[in-house]
Amino acid sequence: MRDDVLGRANVRDTPELKAYYAELARYDAGALWTVANDIEPWEPRSLSVPTLWRYRDLRELVMRSVDLVTPEQAGRRVVMLTNPNRKDVSACVGWLYSGLQVMRPGEEATAHRHSASALRFIMEGSGAYTVVDGHKMPLGARDFVLTPNGTWHQHGVEADGGWCIWQDGLDIPLVNALEANFYEVHPQLYQPVTKPIDDSVKTYGGPGVLPVNPVWTKPYSPLFKYQWDATYEALQRYASVSEGSPYDGTLLQFVNPVTGKDVMPTIGAAMQRLRPGERTLAHRHTGSVMYQVAKGRGYSIIAGRRFDWEERDIFCVPSWALHEHANASDSDDACLFSFNDFPVMHSLGLYREEAWTENGGHQITT
Amino acid sequence: MRDDVLGRANVRDTPELKAYYAELARYDAGALWTVANDIEPWEPRSLSVPTLWRYRDLRELVMRSVDLVTPEQAGRRVVMLTNPNRKDVSACVGWLYSGLQVMRPGEEATAHRHSASALRFIMEGSGAYTVVDGHKMPLGARDFVLTPNGTWHQHGVEADGGWCIWQDGLDIPLVNALEANFYEVHPQLYQPVTKPIDDSVKTYGGPGVLPVNPVWTKPYSPLFKYQWDATYEALQRYASVSEGSPYDGTLLQFVNPVTGKDVMPTIGAAMQRLRPGERTLAHRHTGSVMYQVAKGRGYSIIAGRRFDWEERDIFCVPSWALHEHANASDSDDACLFSFNDFPVMHSLGLYREEAWTENGGHQITT
Amino acid sequence: MRDDVLGRANVRDTPELKAYYAELARYDAGALWTVANDIEPWEPRSLSVPTLWRYRDLRELVMRSVDLVTPEQAGRRVVMLTNPNRKDVSACVGWLYSGLQVMRPGEEATAHRHSASALRFIMEGSGAYTVVDGHKMPLGARDFVLTPNGTWHQHGVEADGGWCIWQDGLDIPLVNALEANFYEVHPQLYQPVTKPIDDSVKTYGGPGVLPVNPVWTKPYSPLFKYQWDATYEALQRYASVSEGSPYDGTLLQFVNPVTGKDVMPTIGAAMQRLRPGERTLAHRHTGSVMYQVAKGRGYSIIAGRRFDWEERDIFCVPSWALHEHANASDSDDACLFSFNDFPVMHSLGLYREEAWTENGGHQITT
Amino acid sequence: MRDDVLGRANVRDTPELKAYYAELARYDAGALWTVANDIEPWEPRSLSVPTLWRYRDLRELVMRSVDLVTPEQAGRRVVMLTNPNRKDVSACVGWLYSGLQVMRPGEEATAHRHSASALRFIMEGSGAYTVVDGHKMPLGARDFVLTPNGTWHQHGVEADGGWCIWQDGLDIPLVNALEANFYEVHPQLYQPVTKPIDDSVKTYGGPGVLPVNPVWTKPYSPLFKYQWDATYEALQRYASVSEGSPYDGTLLQFVNPVTGKDVMPTIGAAMQRLRPGERTLAHRHTGSVMYQVAKGRGYSIIAGRRFDWEERDIFCVPSWALHEHANASDSDDACLFSFNDFPVMHSLGLYREEAWTENGGHQITT
Known part of the structure; x- marks a missing residue:
């Protein structure tokens, strides 16, 4: 890892140095200059590769898991999306995890909680619901629901519903890497519903209004569910008065209404x-x-x-990768749901952004 | 102001002391013990008295101002509501100001800005609008709109509208008392509308979503208008899942969606x-x-x-005054809009609250 | 209050209008345009006048109070400093209160607490001490000590000390005006000392270091005492590397070390x-x-x-009054301790500052 | 990774499942239940092992690097401390990096900046200095200095100084893992000193006082240097009024005086x-x-x-590892400097702490 730039390491191996390195190793030590250029790169190098997961490829595979394992055996019947270079940490991109989960009517997974933060985005089916710390929420297609770090949560499908598939998003790889993950199964396996149905949305989902008491001080949003209809309407209204971003079109991020900040401390989400x-x-x-x-x-x-995409396809953008989006239809709009680790970048002072200025602002495809 | 309690001042006047007091006065000084018990009361004593302003009394008086003065002469045709004990500072209660303003179709007041914070609550009429820093907002009955401190603002009624009356709420007395009020007439008298109609609501009025850019850092809400329909629906939804407060029923406060805090630094508002x-x-x-x-x-x-009230009546509750509310109808709900100086109390560490526990929690009327 | 500027009120009284005003008054109402220009001034008009209190005038008067009243009768033997135009609210300037208090060796005032925030600046004597919520602090000349809102506090002088005089500073007029003042005498009249002497300074007074536990969440500084020696040394060091402010010389504000913000929610303090x-x-x-x-x-x-001043003289600068300072000595430095209501201005979004640009930046004295 | 607990994955491999897994892999997918118990452990499992680096082992090796490489070749002559299980990411523990750097009188390393945050703790020698964004600071033994993320920094030893050795601490492994590291060599190779010597300490190092202007808004401390003498004195004073922590003795954390929070967004530091x-x-x-x-x-x-330790020895405590400390002397105190990634844990909502209650609170050594 030599680099012929002043201020960078550029040391040629010699027998004397090799002996020195061996001696250092005996004391759990090493010479910085042998790795300095590698561990101090000029700019971020992501291990992840851009990847597209086609729903038409995955749907049948997800469905098939129903016959292969029971929820009792599997804990959860989930097909993970693994980035080619991140299979070792079960990550879909960076330190994020994602998977597609299927449930049949009448099934309910057991309740658990963990230090990892989680979210679900409903892809198809009817009758799905999630229970978070006693708050039960029915979920329709394209609804987005949180199960924040430390909350008891369980998922199910009502007996009169249809087969449901949703995307899970978690920061499991990050929390493991940070060596801070705790996991618990609920002592009664299934947690009781202790609040009126949808009380979270009915309490915290009004525009520009909030209850005064009780004061919410947890580090995540008390609004657990963000419904597609309301979000899509908000996007259309916003688009009617704003040009939007040159890089993202019309983008709204999901926020904790009590703070106006990201929905969870480690995961942000947006619809554009x-x-x-x-x-x-x-x-x-x-x-x-x-x-x-x-x-x-x-x-x-x-x-x-x-990467060409259609409804329910999933794809990732690794850190510091250039990216641009295009709607292929001249008559219909297109919407992208996304989740990210921007809150981590912001909290740790590591967020940086850069416009691409060559070639009229567009990449040349390879 | 003697008080026969240990730790309180209890000094009897004597000729010697009177001479001493006179000498102190010559040096812009005085003896604390002559006023100590007065300026350190056991609990707050409001100068304001509970007052009800009946709309049936005021409406005609407000209307009559149209014939008596022009907007050009008056600046604004406003009937102030003055608390009997606070006429000297033009306050309706405490350090708050309120008035009823009337405008005819086609009229528009000139634009100005001031350090005082302001709000309007529309009482009747059609075609009303407000322009705040270039953002124009049509206003319907029971809509609530902000014109925060330091913003250029002007009010008007469209030519095809009807006579409009609204309630103004400001902190003019407070800002004057704090000796911090600045006032400017707009250099062009009328400010231009520079943004799409209602862009504030369409940008910041979605539930649980916010734009990412530009970052809003001003000390007041970028959501300037809170519409009655959405607020009333939010109240009904909240009431369907919550008992509400024993003192306030079902109450939602209006918030700055970017922070989850009060709409302006000195004035809060709520609908219950x-x-x-x-x-x-x-x-x-x-x-x-x-x-x-x-x-x-x-x-x-x-x-x-x-105090018995009906729609559009206005009343005040002074600081530290006991109060309780009752809906006189067994079939219909009742809603109260309110604005307050709680943000001042909270910011300065002066907010205190106490339940009344005697007589089953109800006052005995006198 | 007519004003011949477009956008300002300019209504001439007529018999008809006078009748209208009288009718409005019957309903606790008035016409805004009769007071609008008065309550919306172009810029702040302070009721307070610049005033200097000479210590050579006041010292003997303060001392004499010892013979005239006992602490038991007076509560506290304090000569208030009253601004000529603010005697009605016992204010020295704006909504601030100040007084000079004297105590003899062996005397101790009873403990009380109140919503008002307080501070003391020691002027002369030895053996003075203050107890705040069980924390006892010995005080020397030019030490600055807090007794924040809601804390039990009592002052005294050790039996082997000398006569002590200090300046009190409080926001009593403000808290009264805001109708939020509560007052309590300590149930045992004198509070016990429950902590090691000076534990506040020894815990929170280290430069750039803080204890981890317990977490301090109160709205005022846990560092109650700011010692002259350390403050003066900090000023000298700062002056050695900074030009300072063109308006204030070398100025350091006293801060809550846990937040870096003002020492109390309503009162700030500085040494320059x-x-x-x-x-x-x-x-x-x-x-x-x-x-x-x-x-x-x-x-x-x-x-x-x-206003010419020398050591221990006291003077005030009202809101929005131009001011500049001069050290009359060519060999010695001069230091000004000050307290203010800037935290109120900042919290409420009312702080504004302006340099004087005429006449080389200096006022012409009248 | 089967786990015979309800709510955990417990699926036995079958030929059918193996075929299914193979098919999933073709689409960059996998079955969660094959890894679920592994990636959702009951509690954190650190890859790092407790390690002690003895200064008597390392000192000579560090010194020898002076003869082996020049600063120009090596960039910096640093012996890294590598945790046995974390050599792949050049970490000493978790995602922290540390190394021992040596410099001779008259040497100065070139200036660079990076997204990683850095600190130094001086171990021996005289005449050392660091320049951070134009602020030059002389450094003595046991002084602690910051070179925060994004600041230009360079180190050197004055020509009349002695050989200097210090410990570097950085979050390079973390910032690399988060794929957010940028690196730049200073365009002039050496940055100019633009401020008076030690202006940071002289401006921000006073106890309980801060300058008003300019307002510091960067995410790290403007106080770059924390001097041993002042820190040790603060510890002694604190110890004189506090029992301290049962787990840490008398511990003070280094803070950003402008916020009272950690010195940098990703690294905290303390002296106990x-x-x-x-x-x-x-x-x-x-x-x-x-x-x-x-x-x-x-x-x-x-x-x-x-692990027995003496002055200048270095050791690490991995995440969630039980630890307790003992001073082996009955007459002298012992002090431990430490740095950590607690700010990351706190910002991301991942901090958790637990006392050991068995065996009288002490571990049984193995």
Whole structure:
């Protein structure tokens, strides 16, 4: 790892140095200059590669898991999405985890809690619900629900519902890497529902209003469910008065209404809308993002590669990878749901963003 | 001001002391013990008295101002509501100001800005609008709009609208008392509308979502308008899952969505709903409140006096006055809009609250 | 209050209007345009006048109070400093209160607490001490000590000390005006000392270090005492590396070390140093300030009037009054201790500051 | 990874499942239940092992690097401390990096900056200095200095100084893992000193006082240097009024005086003092810690292993490892400097702490 730049390490191995390195190793030590250029790169190098998971490939595989394992055996019947270079940490991109989970009517997974933060984005089916710390929430397609770090949570499908599939998003790889993960199964296996149905949305989901008491001080949003209808309406209204971002189209982030900040301390989420025919410019930023196509079809160019997507497809953008999006329809809008680790970047002072200025702001695909 | 309690001042005047006091006065000084018990009362003593302003009394008077003065002469045609003991500072209660303003179709007041914070609550009419820093917002009955400290603002009624009356609420007396009021007339008298109509609501009025850019750092809400329909629906939804407060029924405060805090640094606002037949318990708190009856009829008992109210009536609760509310209808709900100086109390560490525990939690009316 | 400027009220009284005003008054109402220009001034008008209290005038008067009243009768033997225009609210400037208190060796005032925030600045004597919520602190000349809102506090002088005089500073007028003052005498009249002597300074007074537990969440500083020696040394060190402010010389504000913010929610305090011969430029700001000369001699020009001062003299600068300071010595530095209501201005979004640019930045004295 | 607990995965491999897993892998997918118990452990499992680096082992090796490489070749002559299980990421514990750097009189390393945050703790020598964004600071033994993320920094030793050795601490492994590291060599290779010597300490190092302007808004402390003398005095004073922590003795954390929070967003630091003969109880917490013995001798029991230490020895405590400390002297105190990643744990909501209650609170050594 020599680098012929002043201020960088550039040491040639010699027999004397090799002997020295061996002696250092005996004392759990090493010479910084042998790795300095490697561990202090000029800019971030993500281990993850841009990847697209097609729903038409995965749906049948997910469904098949129902016949292969029971929820009791599997804990949860989930097909994980693993980035080619991150299988060792079960990550889909960076330190994020994602999977597709299926449940049949009448099934309910046991309750547990963990230090990892989690979210679900409903892809298909009816009758799905989640219970978070006693708050039960029915879920429809394209609804987004939180099960924050430390909360008891369990998922199920009502007996009169249909087969349900949703995407899970978690920071399990991050919390493991940070050596801070705790896990508990609920002492009664299933937690009781102690609040009126949907009380979270009915209490915290009004626009520009909040209850005064009790004061909410937990580090995550008390609004656990973000419904598609309201979100899509908000996007349309916002798009009617704003040009939006040149890189993201019309984007709204999901927030904790009590603070106006990200929904959880480690995971942020957003829904963005591309106008018919809209094609954004390329930019890049630190932080990893997982996208799911909530509506429409189009393509994204990520690190120079083009990925065509349609509804329910999932793809990732690794940290510092250039990316731009395009709606392939001239008549319909397209919407992308996404979750990310931006809150980690912001909290730790590591967020950085850069527009791509060459070639009219667009990447040249390879 | 003698007080026969150990630790309190209890000094009898003597000729010697009188001479001493006179000498002190020559040096812009005085003896603390002559006023100590007065300026350190056991608990707050409000100068304001509980007062009810009946709309049926005021409406005609407000209308008549149209014939008496032009907007050009008057600046604004406003009938101030003055607390009997606070006429000297033009306050309706504590350090809050309120007035009823009328405008005819086609009229528009000139734009100005000031250090005082302001709000309006629309009482009747159609075609009203407000422009705040270039953002124009149409206003319907029972809508609530902010014109925060330091923003250019102007009010008007469209040519095809009807006569409009609204309630103004400001902290003018407070800002004057704090000797911090600045006032400017807009250099072009009328400010231009520079943004799409209602862009504030369409940008910041979605539930649980916020735009990412630009970052809003001003000390007041970027959501300037809170519409009655959405607020009333939020109240009903909240009431369906919560018992509400024993003192306030179902109450939602209006918030800055970017922070989850009060809409402006000096004035808070809320809408509360009393169920059919609901009667709350008495409590008291520091901070002054102005109420307007947005819907229904009922009564409030304030410092032992009963005040019956109906739609569009206005009343005040002075600091530390006991108060309780009742909905007089067994079939319809009642709603109270209110604004207050609680943000001042909270920021300065002066908020205190106390439930009334005697007589089953209800005051005995005098 | 007519004003011949477009956008301002300019209504001439007529018999018809007078009748209208009388009718409004019957309903606790009035016409805004009769007072609008008065209550919306172009810029702040302070009721307070710049005032200097000479210690050579006051010292003997303060001492004499010892013979005239006992602490038991008076509660506290304090000569208040009253601004000529603010005697009605016992204020020295704006909504601040100040007084000079004297105690003899062996005397101890009873303990009390109140919503008002308080501080003391020791002027002369030895053996003085203050007890705040069980923390006892010995005090020397020019030490600054807090007795924050809601804390039990009592003052005394050790039996082997000397006569002590100090300046009290409080926000009593403000808290009364805000109708939020509560007062209690300690149930045992004198509170016990429950902590090691000076534990506050020894726990929170280290530079750049803080204890981890317990977590301090109260709205005021846990560091109650700021010692002159350390403060003066800090000023000298700061002056050795910084030009300081053109308006204030070398100024350090006293802070809550747990937040880096003002020591109390309503009162800030600072110590500033003028180099030998230093003369500052004029500026003005919202907020009121009381100064005490901690060291040296010089003069200040306040709203065009020159006030010459020497050690232990006290003077005030009203809100929005232009002011500039000068050290009259070419060999010795001068230090001004001050307390203010800037935290109120900042919390409520009302702070504004302006440099004086005419006449080379200096006022012309009248 | 089967686990015979309800709510955990417990699926036995079958030929059918193996085929299914193979098919999943073709689509960059996998079955969660094959790894679930592994990636959701009951409690944190650190990859790092408790390790002690003896200064008597390392000192000569560090010195020898002077003859082996020049600063120009090596960038910096640093002997890294590598945890046996973390050599792949050049970490000493968790995601922290540490190394011992040596410099001769007259040497100066080139200036660079990076997203990683850094600190130095001086071990021996005279004439050392660091320049951070134009602020030059002389450094003595046991002084602690910051070179925060994004600041230009360079180190050197004055020509009339002695050989200097210090410990570096950085979060390079973390910032690399988070794929957010940027690195730049200073365009002029050496940055100019633009501020008076030690202006940071002289501006921000006063106890309980802060300058008003300019307002410091960066996410790290403007106080870059924390001097041993002042820190040790603060510890002694604190110890004189407090029992201290049962797990840590008398511990003060280094803080950003402008916020009262950690010195940098990703790295915290503390100095703790063990009384003569003091032996603490065992506890554990998430987050990794590197210790250096600043004074005295004693031992620590970490995860059941005893490590004896003396001045300048360095040791680590991995996340969630039980640990307790003992001062081996009955007459002299012992001091431990430490740095950690607690700010990461706190920002991300992952901090957890637990006292050890068995065996009288002490571990049984193995």
